[in-house]
Amino acid sequence: MIDPSLQRGRCHTPSTFAITAGLLFALCTPVLLAQNAAEIRFENHQLHSGVDFVLNNGTTSDKPIVDSIPGGVALLDYDNDGFLDIFFANGAQIPTLTKDSPVFHNRLYHNNHDGTFTDVTDRAGLRGAGYSMGAAAADFDNDGWTDLYVTGINRNILYRNNHDGTFTDVTDHAGVSGATSEGKKLLAVSAAWIDYDNDGRLDLFVTNYLDWTPETSKVCGEPGKRLSCPPSLYPGQPNILYHNNGDGTFTDVSVAMGIASHIGKGMGVAIADYNSDGWMDIFVANDNQRNFLFRNRKGKGFDEVGVEAGVAYTEDGIPVSSMGVDFRDYRNDGKPGLFITALGGETFPLYRNEGNDLFSMDTYPAKIGFSTYKMSGWGAGIYDLNNDGFKDLFSANSHVSENADLDPQQHYLQPNAVFLNLQNGTFQDVSAQAGTALSLRAAHRGCAFGDLNNDGKIDIVVSSIGGPAELLYNTSESANHWLLIQAIGVKSNRDGIGTQIKLTSASGVVQYNQVTTAGSYASSSDKRVHFGLGHDKLVKEIELRWPSGAIQILHNVKADQILKVTEAAS
Amino acid sequence: MKAIWLSLVWITVASPAAFADSCTAIEPQLKTISKDLGRNATTAAENLLAPLEAAHPDCAQLLLVHARIKAAQGSVAEAQELFLRYQEQAPDDSTGMAYFARFLIDQAEYQRADDLSASALDRGPGDPAALAVRGQILDMKRQSQLGLELLKRSCELDPDNADAQFQLGALYDRAKRPADAVKHFQKVVDLDPGYPPAWDYLALNLEPLGEVERADAAYKKALAVNQDGPHFDAFLDYNYGRFLAKRDQLLESKRHLDRAVELVPDFRATWYDRAKVNLRMGNYPEARTDAEKAASLTGQTGGIIDLQIYALLEQIYRRLGETELAEKYAALTRETPPPVRKGYEQAPPQ
Numbered sequence: 001m002i003d004p005s006l007q008r009g010r011c012h013t014p015s016t017f018a019i020t021a022g023l024l025f026a027l028c029t030p031v032l033l034a035q036n037a038a039e040i041r042f043e044n045h046q047l048h049s050g051v052d053f054v055l056n057n058g059t060t061s062d063k064p065i066v067d068s069i070p071g072g073v074a075l076l077d078y079d080n081d082g083f084l085d086i087f088f089a090n091g092a093q094i095p096t097l098t099k100d101s102p103v104f105h106n107r108l109y110h111n112n113h114d115g116t117f118t119d120v121t122d123r124a125g126l127r128g129a130g131y132s133m134g135a136a137a138a139d140f141d142n143d144g145w146t147d148l149y150v151t152g153i154n155r156n157i158l159y160r161n162n163h164d165g166t167f168t169d170v171t172d173h174a175g176v177s178g179a180t181s182e183g184k185k186l187l188a189v190s191a192a193w194i195d196y197d198n199d200g201r202l203d204l205f206v207t208n209y210l211d212w213t214p215e216t217s218k219v220c221g222e223p224g225k226r227l228s229c230p231p232s233l234y235p236g237q238p239n240i241l242y243h244n245n246g247d248g249t250f251t252d253v254s255v256a257m258g259i260a261s262h263i264g265k266g267m268g269v270a271i272a273d274y275n276s277d278g279w280m281d282i283f284v285a286n287d288n289q290r291n292f293l294f295r296n297r298k299g300k301g302f303d304e305v306g307v308e309a310g311v312a313y314t315e316d317g318i319p320v321s322s323m324g325v326d327f328r329d330y331r332n333d334g335k336p337g338l339f340i341t342a343l344g345g346e347t348f349p350l351y352r353n354e355g356n357d358l359f360s361m362d363t364y365p366a367k368i369g370f371s372t373y374k375m376s377g378w379g380a381g382i383y384d385l386n387n388d389g390f391k392d393l394f395s396a397n398s399h400v401s402e403n404a405d406l407d408p409q410q411h412y413l414q415p416n417a418v419f420l421n422l423q424n425g426t427f428q429d430v431s432a433q434a435g436t437a438l439s440l441r442a443a444h445r446g447c448a449f450g451d452l453n454n455d456g457k458i459d460i461v462v463s464s465i466g467g468p469a470e471l472l473y474n475t476s477e478s479a480n481h482w483l484l485i486q487a488i489g490v491k492s493n494r495d496g497i498g499t500q501i502k503l504t505s506a507s508g509v510v511q512y513n514q515v516t517t518a519g520s521y522a523s524s525s526d527k528r529v530h531f532g533l534g535h536d537k538l539v540k541e542i543e544l545r546w547p548s549g550a551i552q553i554l555h556n557v558k559a560d561q562i563l564k565v566t567e568a569a570s
Numbered sequence: 571m572k573a574i575w576l577s578l579v580w581i582t583v584a585s586p587a588a589f590a591d592s593c594t595a596i597e598p599q600l601k602t603i604s605k606d607l608g609r610n611a612t613t614a615a616e617n618l619l620a621p622l623e624a625a626h627p628d629c630a631q632l633l634l635v636h637a638r639i640k641a642a643q644g645s646v647a648e649a650q651e652l653f654l655r656y657q658e659q660a661p662d663d664s665t666g667m668a669y670f671a672r673f674l675i676d677q678a679e680y681q682r683a684d685d686l687s688a689s690a691l692d693r694g695p696g697d698p699a700a701l702a703v704r705g706q707i708l709d710m711k712r713q714s715q716l717g718l719e720l721l722k723r724s725c726e727l728d729p730d731n732a733d734a735q736f737q738l739g740a741l742y743d744r745a746k747r748p749a750d751a752v753k754h755f756q757k758v759v760d761l762d763p764g765y766p767p768a769w770d771y772l773a774l775n776l777e778p779l780g781e782v783e784r785a786d787a788a789y790k791k792a793l794a795v796n797q798d799g800p801h802f803d804a805f806l807d808y809n810y811g812r813f814l815a816k817r818d819q820l821l822e823s824k825r826h827l828d829r830a831v832e833l834v835p836d837f838r839a840t841w842y843d844r845a846k847v848n849l850r851m852g853n854y855p856e857a858r859t860d861a862e863k864a865a866s867l868t869g870q871t872g873g874i875i876d877l878q879i880y881a882l883l884e885q886i887y888r889r890l891g892e893t894e895l896a897e898k899y900a901a902l903t904r905e906t907p908p909p910v911r912k913g914y915e916q917a918p919p920q
Contacts, residue, residue: 307881307884308888367818370782373778409748
């Protein structure tokens with residue numbers, strides 16, 4: 001049968017329609033540096049760092065869908081020595097889903113303060129079990145020591161920090177195994193520590209992907225040319241919210257809080273108080289389904305308002321393959337926006353927060369549309385990478401399928417990307433100018449952001465399937481100043497997660513950020529809040545709005561320091 | 571080299587022998603005319619044809635040339651009559667069949683075109699014209715791989731055939747292979763800079779490659795040559811309007827989308843995209859009108875599915891404070907399943 005719609009000559013169909021059915025049946029600069037702006041440069045210091053981690057996805061010739069999605073990274077100071085250490089989540093043998101070889105162990109590397117790291121996995125007791133995906137670090141028991149939650153296909157594990165360089169698996173006691181009340185373990189990818197009810201104790205949100213087991217695994221593509229099957233072949237799963245009871249145990253409140261009724265295909269998760277009501281909200285990036293925005297009902301429950309807010313779909317009204325996400329104010333207007341990574345041909349959605357419970361798609365207006373159209377991304381971050389006072393964008397890139405190159409338009413191995421904030425609401429892809437480390441093509445996955453060497457510049461650790469992790473040290477040369485704020489909660493949770501920080505520098509530039517370790521893809525970043533200050537050596541005012549409701553204001557703070565702020569008594 | 575050899579063999583073997591003698595004296599002129607037609611230079615071809623017809627009334631190939639000229643000019647009845655006369659005189663000429671089949675596609679006589687193109691290829695398996703039209707038909711029959719191979723062979727044998735280059739480019743476009751598509755559309759505009767759809771397609775395929783300035787220049791070229799006539803591209807303003815919206819040039823984008831709505835008022839996509847631009851500009855009442863109009867159009871959607879309309883209407887009503895309507899469309903948006911991502915349907919589970 002002839003399809004006349006495919007006739008061409010007199011008129012033609014716009015080719016950019018993304019939807020197959022519709023398509024078939026249709027008719028026929030140079031780098032601009034703004035004020036205080038400086039170039040962004042990274043160097044990969046992995047080779048001599050002692051970090052020899054290689055992400056092993058345990059893939060088989062059938063290329064099961066799960067082999068494409070591991071690779072979380074956590075930056076945490078587990079021993080309170082003031083320097084960030086690195087944790088990597090790792091895969092397992094398929095189909096047994098067991099870490100039956102050291103190549104599948106999760107890894108913890110201790111920061112030696114001199115650019116080198118020591119593998120302390122065994123001593124710490126963090127080899128892990130099962131097929132791990134992601135990690136989330138925070139002090140859930142308010143004892144001043146950072147704990148760790150590891151997500152995975154068949155095992156989620158909560159590790160309590162023993163204050164002596166070791167951890168104890170407290171999953172069963174805590175009741176955070178990631179299983180439903182019927183005992184079915186869900187396929188967890190990311191997790192976020194959040195004090196959703198502002199009771200001073202960190203609760204735990206876990207994103208779950210889809211209903212996959214080795215027994216139900218589908219196979220796609222020809223033998224020898226297997227491709228990762230699409231997520232549409234599997235039913236989605238609900239996410240989980242655990243309430244921290246304050247006694248080392250948690251209660252699954254997913255149903256009561258309005259989380260469980262929303263079935264998605266959760267990958268990345270990020271938190272922010274997007275409507276400035278004093279309660280942290282949750283965004284879940286869903287793969288090929290509408291994204292979820294859980295608006296916090298003052299700790300009493302959540303309303304899923306992704307559609308209403310305009311972040312469920314792109315402005316084209318269709319879902320994309322959302323992977324990683326960060327949720328921060330990239331316009332210095334006090335309204336957190338969303339940066340999401342997706343697959344090639346989709347662009348990376350950037351949502352501008354309009355401030356009235358509505359978002360608008362900013363991808364093309366902010367000038368990242370054309371450049372991200374060709375990219376497939378996982379890890380994502382909104383961080384000021386050149387300390388000019390304006391947050392930039394970073395994405396860790398790679399196609400999903402190891403055999404993607406069978407299609408000449410696709411590339412499995414891709415370089416990471418960095419977009420410079422031009423301080424006028426737009427960005428510029430400066431990846432090509434950011435050093436050779438940014439030109440390395442690899443199967444990048446998760447990435448975590450933090451200052452590894454306490455020099456005031458945000459570094460990035462990226463995992464890569466089948467290759468060494470990348471330790472991207474920020475070597476941007478500039479005279480710009482900075483401030484790192486470590487919030488220490490008293491009435492609020494000890495990490496101060498959820499604290500909203502407004503900073504006014506001497507020159508009058510106002511910036512906003514928040515305390516969180518969540519964001520990116522399956523990863524967990526530095527809990528210290530970073531601000532670039534441009535030429536300002538002095539911060540006129542810092543306002544901290546703690547989750548407890550307390551407001552604390554600091555005046556005339558010197559730049560270029562790590563500032564510890566303890567929550568005031570009143 | 572192989573292509574040239576095949577082409578020579580084809581010319582030697584397949585020229586209609588019965589008329590070879592009467593046309594021999596004007597072979598150079600016939601080649602020139604054919605080249606002109608290949609790059610859509612109809613007027614030049616017509617100017618050459620007139621004296622030849624008077625001097626060589628027995629040369630049947632002039633009939634075919636005449637038919638092609640009339641077809642290019644949109645003189646359907648005359649073209650058809652000339653094609654039929656040529657067929658009577660040269661019933662086994664694959665080239666004649668091929669151009670007739672190409673004409674029939676334009677007249678939406680697909681079954682006849684299918685039959686004729688198959689016969690053309692049977693008789694002339696190395697005839698570039700037959701390869702091109704059969705490739706196009708096979709692509710329309712969703713035998714795209716085979717269609718691709720025939721079109722590629724046609725373009726190798728006769729790289730100056732703008733129509734074959736265009737069809738091959740269009741096939742790559744639909745296969746989401748913009749880098750390949752660009753090569754062929756660039757060839758078309760090199761051959762025929764006055765063909766607006768080729769510039770339009772070139773621009774569309776430069777967009778995903780991130781070649782923004784080149785795309786902009788191609789769109790502008792297309793607009794400059796988009797005159798009334800058989801090659802008028804009614805969707806050019808639509809495509810350029812969308813492109814300008816991506817570049818955040820909203821006023822200019824709207825100007826082109828306004829024109830697109832006038833040109834193709836029954837096409838859902840034009841109203842939909844103008845609604846999106848109006849929404850971004852804060853023209854909420856106009857956005858509403860456009861989106862509601864788009865919702866009412868179901869015949870020619872231009873790839874815009876209901877889910878997209880619902881999501882847009884929800885956002886517009888919410889900004890207009892029409893809460894009840896916004897809630898209604900929010901519910902519809904949630905209830906409507908998303909489309910399967912392109913490419914996934916081609917990798918079924920085994």
